[in-house]
Amino acid sequence: MSSVLVLVESDQGAMAPATHEALAFARDFAAAAGLAVHALVCGTESGMAVEAGAHGAASVHVADHPLLDDYGPEAWGETLAQAITQYAPAVVVACGTDRGNEVMAQAAARLDLPFVANCTEVEPGATEMTRTQWGGSLLEQVTLDASTRMLSVAPHAFEGSLAAVPGAGMMDMFAPVLDDSLSRTKIVDRVVLSSGITLSTAPVVIGGGRGVGSAEAYAPLEELAELLGGRVGCSRAVTNNGWRPHSDQVGQTGTRIAPELYIACGISGAIQHWVGAKASKNILAINTDNEANMVTKAGHAVIGDLHTLIPAITAEVKKRKGL
Amino acid sequence: MRILTLIKRVPAPGARINVTDDEQSVNTANLGFTMSPHEECAVEGAVQLIEQHGGESTVLTLGPAEAEEQLRYAASIGINNAVLMDNGGEDWDPQRTAKAIGDAIEQLEAEDGPFDLILFGNESADSGGFQVGVRVAHRLDRPMVNGIKGIDVEGDVIVARREVDAGVEVYKMPKPAILGVKEGLNLPRYPTMKGRLASKKVEINAVPPVADAGGQVKVRLLRPVETVSNTVVLGTDESAAPAVVDLFEELGVL
Ligand SMILES: Cc1cc2nc3c(=O)[nH]c(=O)nc-3n(C[C@H](O)[C@H](O)[C@H](O)COP(=O)(O)OP(=O)(O)OC[C@H]3O[C@@H](n4cnc5c(N)ncnc54)[C@H](O)[C@@H]3O)c2cc1C
Numbered sequence A: 001m002s003s004v005l006v007l008v009e010s011d012q013g014a015m016a017p018a019t020h021e022a023l024a025f026a027r028d029f030a031a032a033a034g035l036a037v038h039a040l041v042c043g044t045e046s047g048m049a050v051e052a053g054a055h056g057a058a059s060v061h062v063a064d065h066p067l068l069d070d071y072g073p074e075a076w077g078e079t080l081a082q083a084i085t086q087y088a089p090a091v092v093v094a095c096g097t098d099r100g101n102e103v104m105a106q107a108a109a110r111l112d113l114p115f116v117a118n119c120t121e122v123e124p125g126a127t128e129m130t131r132t133q134w135g136g137s138l139l140e141q142v143t144l145d146a147s148t149r150m151l152s153v154a155p156h157a158f159e160g161s162l163a164a165v166p167g168a169g170m171m172d173m174f175a176p177v178l179d180d181s182l183s184r185t186k187i188v189d190r191v192v193l194s195s196g197i198t199l200s201t202a203p204v205v206i207g208g209g210r211g212v213g214s215a216e217a218y219a220p221l222e223e224l225a226e227l228l229g230g231r232v233g234c235s236r237a238v239t240n241n242g243w244r245p246h247s248d249q250v251g252q253t254g255t256r257i258a259p260e261l262y263i264a265c266g267i268s269g270a271i272q273h274w275v276g277a278k279a280s281k282n283i284l285a286i287n288t289d290n291e292a293n294m295v296t297k298a299g300h301a302v303i304g305d306l307h308t309l310i311p312a313i314t315a316e317v318k319k320r321k322g323l
Numbered sequence B: 001m002r003i004l005t006l007i008k009r010v011p012a013p014g015a016r017i018n019v020t021d022d023e024q025s026v027n028t029a030n031l032g033f034t035m036s037p038h039e040e041c042a043v044e045g046a047v048q049l050i051e052q053h054g055g056e057s058t059v060l061t062l063g064p065a066e067a068e069e070q071l072r073y074a075a076s077i078g079i080n081n082a083v084l085m086d087n088g089g090e091d092w093d094p095q096r097t098a099k100a101i102g103d104a105i106e107q108l109e110a111e112d113g114p115f116d117l118i119l120f121g122n123e124s125a126d127s128g129g130f131q132v133g134v135r136v137a138h139r140l141d142r143p144m145v146n147g148i149k150g151i152d153v154e155g156d157v158i159v160a161r162r163e164v165d166a167g168v169e170v171y172k173m174p175k176p177a178i179l180g181v182k183e184g185l186n187l188p189r190y191p192t193m194k195g196r197l198a199s200k201k202v203e204i205n206a207v208p209p210v211a212d213a214g215g216q217v218k219v220r221l222l223r224p225v226e227t228v229s230n231t232v233v234l235g236t237d238e239s240a241a242p243a244v245v246d247l248f249e250e251l252g253v254l
């Protein structure tokens, strides 16, 4: 039986949660298309075959080579290309993360095959699919003409879950032939940042846009974020002005957030900002303009000046917390 | 050092992106044009590296004749040379785009020598294919890493840093190399009046593109289902604070 081959994304032996999304997609897709689910692990296996099996993989090819003991886009891409040549899957799937898309592009370049990034819907034949453009602000329907169909699924488009009927997760060793020169793009060093709440994991994000007015004027937002155990975020107008670092930017070319509550202050809600904020469970917009896109799309809003409102909210929070 | 930067002209939409009636493109009536913020940072990065190490920088685009606007913008902040590959503004798939760009780079290098560094954006702002740079790098047999937010040139070695959730990954590549850069690499400067004037004089080198279409074909564009919200307005001034904090309590974030 022909297969859907899922690229397992892993870092130092641990499977990326995004791979669960790719496996969940592949499981349903394979069932509809009459294909088997296979997975490809690059480098140190350390239990990932069992994990891939629990998420539906019948067979797990483990590519073992010294060059694969840490991530490198060229060695991983070449390995995937060789696995595609050897196992001839009908469809190859990764999750559309930085690494997922990068390895797929490397393999597609080597095989001169098309590669469709960030799909949200795929027909069982994988000749027609819908993919994201503009970071998800727009969708594109495409047709794909290729001997092997390579695609990634847009992050969060499919929910990762254990398979109702687990796959066997049968391990099969695969020995790619990799030239030493491919070590040129292998990671040589890592700087580990102190863990804390990040923008993408914070339960509350307080976003400040151009309406905040200056770098100094973020102090009240910082204070409120601290009280709520959250983080301050911002729009691109703000990073462009040099008021906040780019790591605080929410949106198409910044971070995608999904907090319990996003408080968007002085942010108009341009489409490129909105795509990064729309996964928030609740949105409170604070804006002087009641027609701002952020206001009309939010569940709650205060139509007023953030400079007086934020301190008033902070005072009220302190009062209720008895501080 | 010789650096090449690849940029793509795209519309600059506001609160929503509208699609034309034939569903083939973004409705650009009343819209300005720009490039991806990633590419703006690539251009700034090229200018800074040349300022530090000497040499010259080139910018190249494949697109409509009007993409001259983006080339001149790059020149206005300090890029030296500009190349326009006029494809009449047709929508080219990533394989075709990469082939045409690869051909052009080979031609430019045959004339003036190799580029030590070629910078792409992490992805195009509009089509977001995440692959043109990787394909070109494979064609030229050069090391390529995408998602770069830090670049240092140390002799013949390019040191590149990529941000991930847990921290930063460091890559060291021999020259010539190719990088896909992300916004946050730097803070792009604004053009000065002098820069704008100088950019008008930069000669635009025309390289006609030829390449066959690849296997991904656009059928139509459509807008995702929009969130409709009946926004509850909690107030218009600081007297709204108690209602806001009630909401915090209701959501369990206090
Ligand atoms: C390809 C591309 C990618 C992009 N990626 C991103 C991205 O990742 N993230 C991003 O944010 N943007 C991105 N942008 C930029 C985006 O289009 C907008 O320019 C940007 O989001 C605007 O930021 P803003 O809302 O802070 O500013 P503005 O649009 O200027 O809005 C300011 C808002 O503040 C309000 N305001 C002013 N004073 C006050 C006050 N005292 N109290 C309350 N409200 C007040 C105003 O009513 C207005 O609504 C991208 C653009 C492009 C072309």
Ligand SMILES: Nc1ncnc2c1ncn2[C@@H]1O[C@H](COP(=O)(O)O)[C@@H](O)[C@H]1O
Pocket: B006, B007, B008, B009, B036, B038, B039, B060, B061, B062, B063, B094, B097, B119, B120, B121, B122, B123, B124, B125, B127, B128, B129, B130, B131, B132, B133
């Ligand atoms: N038409 C084009 N002209 C010049 N550069 C391009 C073009 N299309 C893509 N690129 C470059 O390739 C990068 C990745 O594009 P993509 O694979 O479309 O996401 C972009 O950020 C640009 O640097």
